[in-house]
Amino acid sequence: METMQRIKSVGMPTASTASGMWQSIRIILGAGLGMFLNIGPVLLFTFGLFIAPISRQTGWSTVSLAAAIGPAMLLTAALQPAIGFLVDRYGVRRVALLSLLMFGGSLIALGILPESERTFAMSLCVATCLGAAQTPLPYSCLVSCWFDKHRGLALGVTLAFSGLGVTVWPHVAGELIVASNWRNAYAGMGMIVLALGGVAAYLIKDLPRQGLAAVTEAQLPADGMTVRESLRRRTFWLLIGVAFSISAIITGASMHLPSMLVAHGASLRGAASAASIVGLSSIVSRLLIGVALDRIFAPFVAFVVFMAPALGCLLLLDGHAAAIIPAAALLGVGLGAEVDVLAYVASRVFGVRCFGAIYGVLMVVFLMGTSAGSAFFARALSGHDGYHRALLLSAMMGAIAACLMLMMRKREFRYGVTRP
Numbered sequence: 001m002e003t004m005q006r007i008k009s010v011g012m013p014t015a016s017t018a019s020g021m022w023q024s025i026r027i028i029l030g031a032g033l034g035m036f037l038n039i040g041p042v043l044l045f046t047f048g049l050f051i052a053p054i055s056r057q058t059g060w061s062t063v064s065l066a067a068a069i070g071p072a073m074l075l076t077a078a079l080q081p082a083i084g085f086l087v088d089r090y091g092v093r094r095v096a097l098l099s100l101l102m103f104g105g106s107l108i109a110l111g112i113l114p115e116s117e118r119t120f121a122m123s124l125c126v127a128t129c130l131g132a133a134q135t136p137l138p139y140s141c142l143v144s145c146w147f148d149k150h151r152g153l154a155l156g157v158t159l160a161f162s163g164l165g166v167t168v169w170p171h172v173a174g175e176l177i178v179a180s181n182w183r184n185a186y187a188g189m190g191m192i193v194l195a196l197g198g199v200a201a202y203l204i205k206d207l208p209r210q211g212l213a214a215v216t217e218a219q220l221p222a223d224g225m226t227v228r229e230s231l232r233r234r235t236f237w238l239l240i241g242v243a244f245s246i247s248a249i250i251t252g253a254s255m256h257l258p259s260m261l262v263a264h265g266a267s268l269r270g271a272a273s274a275a276s277i278v279g280l281s282s283i284v285s286r287l288l289i290g291v292a293l294d295r296i297f298a299p300f301v302a303f304v305v306f307m308a309p310a311l312g313c314l315l316l317l318d319g320h321a322a323a324i325i326p327a328a329a330l331l332g333v334g335l336g337a338e339v340d341v342l343a344y345v346a347s348r349v350f351g352v353r354c355f356g357a358i359y360g361v362l363m364v365v366f367l368m369g370t371s372a373g374s375a376f377f378a379r380a381l382s383g384h385d386g387y388h389r390a391l392l393l394s395a396m397m398g399a400i401a402a403c404l405m406l407m408m409r410k411r412e413f414r415y416g417v418t419r420p
Helices: 002-011 018-036 039-044 047-058 062-067 069-078 080-090 092-112 117-130 136-146 151-179 182-203 209-213 227-231 234-255 257-263 268-293 298-316 321-335 338-350 355-382 388-405
Strands: none
Touching: 018 092, 018 136, 018 151, 018 182, 039 069, 039 092, 039 117, 039 151, 047 062, 047 151, 047 182, 047 257, 062 069, 062 117, 062 355, 069 080, 069 117, 069 355, 080 092, 080 136, 080 355, 092 117, 092 136, 092 182, 136 151, 136 338, 136 355, 151 182, 151 268, 151 321, 151 338, 227 355, 234 257, 234 298, 234 321, 234 338, 234 355, 234 388, 257 268, 268 298, 268 321, 268 338, 298 321, 298 338, 298 388, 338 355, 355 388
């Protein structure tokens, strides 16, 4: 028990000492910067800005370009269990450093190498595979292991950096495209990832491995379930369905929001501004949701979070200019907290013993939903109804996912701080 208490005291840094405060800030800043350089804000949510310029400069089909992101995200999804295993075995710092270096280099290659639609799609797949650890998985794992009592707030602050990325990166990409061309824009983004990635890797600090090694098998189950045990839980499969549904609708609608606006006559800068509203809303919502998760039963919070993007999709149905800002804000609420909610619930229901592997499985489904959502919206672009049918179905799926979260029971939240 003495060993476990020592680990938990390390895992819950407090402000009682200057070193404890700096340790907390360091973990959140490092993980947050990693989230800022995530595949989502850097590649996925800027992708809609590249479709028209690439097509215009190369003559490649916009539909083929829009569909290219789907297979790339599927490959990233397939790698998540392996990423979770590596995180559990070697720690977040090593995995994140290697992934950031490879992701930055592959973005540069994405701007230099493609000479056809096929080679562009292949280069996009390579970029997402090499940056496969640049998902919320390692950073959620890091924060969940270090923080207990205020885990919701810590996750909210850390993952809010992703919302900052969704706000900033579309402007960076848009300005680079306008100033030069799409090839130099990707190369420039890759160099930024390499520069900031080194700072993130320096700040990240794993939980002391000597403390973990001292824990006996008899003590370890108190900190969580194994993967096999979690697979036998009803809650795990409920989260699987929710993860797929909510990622599909939020990613599909958010990623294609610039393309929808451009199709209705908006400028490239105007479309980037709308995407930034999604990011700003994401930042605010993540902070508020993080505080709420520490005080309110998580499924109640999740219901609100998942209903917001469903309402946003409904507002976008008619395409009225007045609905764009509130719709973008509602999409940002979901984009700002879906990963936070899933990570928090998983850590409280299954514990942190094998969190990397368990959350890795959830991330497979989450990224499969991301791929399905983007592909579905891309297919809708080529159809006669445009985005109308995709938005309507997304609103329905979001409402169903929100209601599914209400099926969870308080007794299932057994690890960490006792719920009020």
